[in-house]
Amino acid sequence: MKYSSVVAVAIVALALSACERPAAVIAVPGPAGATGATGAQGSTGDTGNTGNTGNTGYTGATGATGSTGDTGATGDRGKTGNTVIVVPSKQ
Secondary structure, eight states: OTTHHHHHHHHHHHHHHTSOOOOOOOOOOOOOOOOOOOOOOOOOOOOOOOOOOOOOOOOOOOOOOOOOOOOOOOOOOOOSSOOOOOOOOOO
């Protein structure tokens, strides 16, 4: 009696495993549906960061030397007979 239930379970397991199993059911998709409506337009993205400052430009070339100025007019000849007083300037 001790082994009879074990043997009975083993026989039932073998009998059930020998049964034919049903074939797997494979779902076949139908035709595609209509295209959905276009979604709403998205919001504008954030403004980008300011770019880096550009490099300093090159220093310009030195200008040409100016022309020599005209010679001044000749002064009048000095007069004789008058006394000249020289007054020193304040410093």
